[in-house]
Amino acid sequence: MDPYDLLGVSRDADDAAIKKAYRALARKYHPDVNPDEASQERFKEISHAYEILSDPTKRAAYDRGGDMGFGFGGGAGAGAGFSFTDIMDAFFGGQGGGGGTSSGRGPRSRSRRGQDALVGLEIDLAEAAFGASHEMTLDTAVVCDTCHGEGAAPGSKPVTCETCRGAGEVAHVQRSFLGEIRTLRPCAACRGFGTIIPDPCRDCGGDGRVRTRRTITIKVPAGVDNGTRLQLTGQGEVGPGGGPAGDLYVELRVARHPVFQRQGSDLHCQVTIPMTAAALGTVITLPTLEADLVTDDVTPETPTSFDLEVKPGTQPGSDQVLRGLGVPGLHGRGRGDLVVTVLVETPTGLDDEQAELLTQLSKLRGEEHPLGSLKATRQGFFGRIRDAFGEH
Structure with missing residues (x-):
């Protein structure tokens, strides 16, 4: 049977048309799709036909009247050779070439992107x-x-590899129930580059x-x-x-800062003041983070210090928030706050005069025998359940 008729192409069909026709027929008659004997025989015939028409030398010989093994009697095409790459192309749409020629990948470049x-x-x-x-x-x-x-x-310069003739790949042939399976592998001599230095x-x-x-x-x-x-x-x-x-x-x-601790865009710090200052109130001058930028050559445009006003009667652990003295946001998106926690230091090591003055103060305030006040600092598990269900 005429290989052109088997693939359903004209005698002047180009390589692309021949390859397209072969792929369509290979999908239809491949033994994995149609395991019956007639389909297997048909698959061998179209594979043999494609082997002839995809090879310029074999195609020219056939066009001159050569038989090229097309005596399709019993067991016809049993000796047909075809490219395994072409079978894969038929099912997965690859770009492989036919008849054992280059797969189209070609030699790989010596120049490759470096690592990060x-x-x-x-x-x-x-x-x-x-x-x-x-x-x-x-x-x-x-x-x-x-x-x-x-x-x-x-x-000097690289020379063409004599083993693969610059293709970067060499063909390996194996026999199987489908005939000769021809696969392409990177050339070991040039490591797939196609050239040797x-x-x-x-x-x-x-x-x-x-x-x-x-x-x-x-x-x-x-x-x-x-x-x-x-x-x-x-x-x-x-x-x-x-x-x-x-x-x-x-x-x-x-690195950890000796004064400020960052939480998101906010800065936190603590200041310890005497008990008398907390009771009477005071003003304390504290540095901002900009103070770290001060050098002999550079002075920040923004203030490097601020005045913290401690109001009379300030309690230990109270916070004061100073707006806009925190960390600037990325790309200039606002600025966080500075949160100052005031700690009150209880005096120790009092001398007699100091103790007497505090004693007089406690009498004046009626605090000689303080009773104190108890508060629940943490609610128990069952207490939280009781409150959740409104039980009292």
Whole structure:
């Protein structure tokens, strides 16, 4: 039977039309889809037909009158060879070529993207809040200056692999119940590159890159927090063959501050005052976080201190909130508050005169024999259940 008729294509059909027709028929008659003997025989015939028409040499020989094994009697096409890649293409829509030719993937490039890198950077709380610049020294791969990423020694160049003839792949043939299955594998001689470097660069050993130490500037934006990762595009490892560099990720660690503790965008701190100051009231001057930025060359535009007014009768543990003195938000989105907790220090080590004065004060206030007042600090489990159901 004529292979053109088997595939249902004209004699002047191009490779794309032949491949399309074969895929359609292979899907229809493949033994996994139609296990009956007639379908299996039909599948062998169209596979043999495709083997002839997909190979320019075999197709030309057939067009000149050659038989090419088309004596389709009993067991016809049993010796037919076909590409396993083409079978897979028929079912999964791959781009493989036919008749044992290149699959279309071709040799792989020596130039590949480099890996991303992750480094840590410790910064102060003020730097996290208001931003800063840091210089970091990194040990990374960079493009080889000697071969400029080519991998070959100066004056030489890669040569075509004799094993795969530059295809980067070699065919392996196996026999199965379907006939000869031809698969393509990366060439072991050139590792799939299609070329071999006979004289590698002595500085990089043919890799196209070398390791070196370099210094970069890290710009920390205002408002970052502990654990924030900064992405620096193209600052990571240069790839093999001088390929584009990956990205560098900088993970920030914010050091503990001796005064302020950060909670979201708010800052918290504590101030301890004497009992007399809490009773009578006072004004205390305290530093803001901006005070950490003061150097010989830099003075912040915003205040570096503030006055905290302690009202008479302030109780231990009371909070005062100062608006807008916390941490700026990322991208300039507002600013948090500063929360100051007032702690009251009870005097110890009183001398006789001080003790007498406090004794007189307690008499004047009627506090010589205080009874105190009891309050439940924590409700029990059953008490919470009782209240939830309104039982008293």
